[in-house]
Amino acid sequence: MKVLHMHGPPYKKMKVSKNLDRKKDVSTSFEYHKLCEARRKLPIYPVQNRLVQEVRRLNTVIVIGETGSGKTTQIPQFLFRAEVHRGSQIAITQPRRVAAVTVAKRVAQEMKSELGKLVGYCVRFEDVTSESTRIKYMTDGMLLREAIIDPLMRRYSVVILDEAHERTIHTDVLFGVVKAAQRQRAKKGLKPLKIVVMSATMDVDHFSEYFNSAPVLYLEGRQFPVNVYYSCCTQSDYQFAALVTLGQIHKQAPPNHDVLMFLTGQDEIESMVRFVRDIGRSLEGQAPPIIACPLYAALPPQVQLRVFNRTPPGARKVVIATNIAETSVTIPGIKFVIDPGMVKARVFNPRSGLDLLKVVRISKAQALQRTGRAGRESSGSCYRLYTEQEFDSFKLNTVPEIQKGDLNIKRMCSLSSVVLQLMALGISDLIHFDFMDRPSKESIITAVDELHLLGAVEKREKIQLTALGKQMAAFPLEPRLSKVILVAKEFSCLEEIMSIVSLLSGESVFYTPHKAREEALAARRKFMSTEGDHISLLNIYKTYKSVGGNKNWCMENYIHQRNMKTALDVRNQLREICDRQNLPFKSCRDDTVAIRKCLTAGFFMNAAELQREGTYICLSTRRPVSIHPSSSLFRSKPGYVLYNELIQTSKCYMRDLCVVDPDWLYEAAPSHFKRKKLPT
DNA sequence: GAGCACTGC
Known part of the structure; x- marks a missing residue:
């Protein structure tokens, strides 16, 4: 390699190690010194005592710990042994599923308990807990979903929000939700809710300020x-x-x-x-x-x-x-x-x-x-x-995820999901909700507007959830997709809609390896529909089911097996939710008009119209858009289409399209289209 | 005629 003979970038050696960037924040902190001294004698117990003492005294504690400090595995055990939980559950949230599962397994081992008994975990599709579970690891999204059912989080006496520095949208919303639950419980004279926020952040003051100047404990890590x-x-x-x-x-x-x-x-x-x-x-x-x-x-x-x-x-x-x-x-x-x-x-x-x-x-x-x-x-x-x-x-x-969404079209969906969830929690005044870092007013208003268009909220003297909105909030989906499911009742095609929504909500089921690109594209063509990609997805689902959904079929047809499996899991989960809401599971057989009308009810704001020059413009924004080459409609030019998402690369491409009739658009959202001229 | 970091319910 030629490269090796050239001079690389020269480096300047710095005297920096594990306390880099912490600066005086940490080194001058009284707690930190006290903690270090104690730790030199008995590494972990002083932390335990101090933590337990502070949690008992003030109800909220911030724990700053470097990687390898063992906070994720040890702190829940400390609190359990000290009986801070007072017989009920300790929840520990994680931003990622894998972390929730693997940590729970390790702690179960340490405590010599069978997984799912004393120590368990709860992530989507998997609830490994029981009556006897006291230490429960879960994803942050899962705890947020539970909060919809019980905003006071009554089954928990301690909630530990771990990896708080990652600032996922779910953790950020949970900050406000647990804080409100803690206050409400105190007001109602219920058992206090203890909150522990664990982070590796340098921005300690920000956390502490938000949680009413909660004390900060510093843990040393096993970092070299x-x-x-x-x-x-x-x-x-x-x-x-x-x-x-x-x-x-x-x-x-x-x-x-x-x-x-x-x-x-x-x-x-x-x-x-x-x-x-x-x-x-x-x-x-x-x-x-x-x-x-x-x-x-x-x-x-x-x-x-x-x-x-x-x-x-x-x-x-x-x-x-x-x-x-x-x-x-x-x-x-x-x-x-x-x-x-x-x-x-x-x-x-x-x-x-x-x-x-x-x-x-x-x-x-x-x-x-x-x-x-x-x-x-x-x-x-x-x-x-x-x-x-x-x-x-x-x-x-x-930048926290919740703020990244500002004015950002793809993320708009996420904020509308979050807004819908918060409203389902009984929080209607989102502009004044106690966010640690609030999203812009505009992005909240845009989200509320979308929910309004979908019929999930109504604006009276204040904004409130409709019965439809309440139903929508029960689904782990973007509000648009939940709307599509709920409207399927009117068109008697829930069976088909469930398959389409499940495939749409996850990662792509198309598998296109570099080496066999042509074969993959050819295999895909068999399923393509002239009515668009949603119907193509339905064809794939039906065929997969009719052949018993085996591995070989996936390989032969270049279908991503793992993603297909996930889509089936999602479908089962959605089906359970539909059952609970007494939605009739009817099939429309080959009536694709019914299916496409349902899709229109959720995605009318993503409509595009063919222009005389043969290009498309988005009806809501009047911006030019194009059909993505991967779409089954790429070579055709239907007058009106809906799209699932826009992606900006060399052009602004619509992905996952569906052919629609302009009348359906008007029927789905008369107020949205009333000023727009649509030929009949 | 195109390319996409990472998560989650």
């Missing part, structure tokens, strides 16, 4: 020091810089010192893997053999598992990963981290009003998280491919 090196000058090509840095490390570092490199996406990672393998080959005999492992979410699970394989003696593992390796996956053996300081994120484009995926700078918090990955088992090094001045200009924290 990491030397941080900044680049001396700005790097114009971070991929190149990353490769050069890897080359230098590889030539100098002893074997079995593994490397983790962060890149932004699949393409970048795959091409980097090829370069890295080239380096390995060109240095054969002079340096340890390289095992290059790509890691990103879209990778099949078996391939992902390779990063956990132990590196054979004398070799070096180089893991090239997306930000999945920041939080979701912990890889053993990492001594070096290469951080180009970039991440691919959804960003809002104010010019087009659309969001798109773009490579942007990470936050300081993310940089710290990446650095920490080098110090899990012993001390390590982190190469930051940006200057210290550049680092100073990074945002302190990643």
Whole structure:
């Protein structure tokens, strides 16, 4: 490789280690010193006592703990042993399913209890708890959903919100919900609700302020020091810089010192893997053999598992990963981290009003998280491919998800879901809801407007949920899709609608490997309908069912088996909810008009009209849009279509389309279309 | 004639 002979970015060594970025916040804190002293004698019990004491005294405590502090597994046990829970349940939320499940398993082992008895977990499709469960790990979305049924969270005496620094939309909403529940319970003279917020954040004051100046406890982690090196000058090509840095490390570092490199996406990672393998080959005999492992979410699970394989003696593992390796996956053996300081994120484009995926700078918090990955088992090094001045200009924290949605069309759906959920919780004044970081007024109003259009809320002296809205809130779906389900009763086609909605709500069931692209597209053509992609999806579902849905059929037809399985799980879940609401499970057989009319009731705001020039414009925004080449309607030009989503790449593409009649649009939302001229 | 980071109910 030519690259190896060139000079890489020179580095300046910094005296930074685990307390990087914390600055005086932490080191001058009285609690911190007190905690450290105590910990030197007896590492974990003083924390336990202090925690229990504070929770008893003040009801709310913030716990700041580095990775490896054991807070997720230990703190619930502390509170349980001290009987802070007073016989009822302790809930611990996690942003990710896997974390909720694996942590619960470990704690069950530690407590020598069968999983699902004393210690259990609850995630979508899986409730492993029982009457005797006292420590319950769950996803944040799950607790939020439970809160709709019981806003006072009566079955819990302690709610622990873990990984709060990640600021997922669910955790952010839960902040307000648990705070309100705590206050309400106190007011009603019910058993107090204890709240513990656990975070790895640097932005401690913000959390503490929000929770009425709750005391902050600092935990030390099992983190080893990491030397941080900044680049001396700005790097114009971070991929190149990353490769050069890897080359230098590889030539100098002893074997079995593994490397983790962060890149932004699949393409970048795959091409980097090829370069890295080239380096390995060109240095054969002079340096340890390289095992290059790509890691990103879209990778099949078996391939992902390779990063956990132990590196054979004398070799070096180089893991090239997306930000999945920041939080979701912990890889053993990492001594070096290469951080180009970039991440691919959804960003809002104010010019087009659309969001798109773009490579942007990470936050300081993310940089710290990446650095920490080098110090899990012993001390390590982190190469930051940006200057210290550049680092100073990074945002302190990643923008909370709930604020990312502002004016962002794709995310509008999420905010309307959240608004619907909050209203179902009995909170109608969302503008004044106690958000830790509030979304803009405009984005709330837009969400309320959408719910109004769907008939989920009505505006009297104040905004309130309609009976329809209440029913909609019971479904774990975007409000538009819930509306489609509820309207299916009128058209007697719930059977078909359920299949379509299930397939639409999850990830794509189309599997298109690079090597067999043509075969995959040909296989797909068999199911395509001239009425659009929704009917095509229904054809797939029906065929899958008629052949008994086996693995071979999926392979032959290039259908993504795992995603298909998830869609079936979703369908079962939706069916249960429909049963509870006494919705008749009728089939319309081949009456696709009924199906498309249902879809119109939920997606009329996503209608596009064919213009004389042969292009489309979106009826709500008057913006030009195009049919995505993957659509079954790509080669046809129907007068009116609905689309499931817009995606901005080289053009503004509509995805998942359905042919409709303009009359249906008017029937579905007369007020929305009254000023718009629609030919009959 | 196109490409998509990561989650969750």
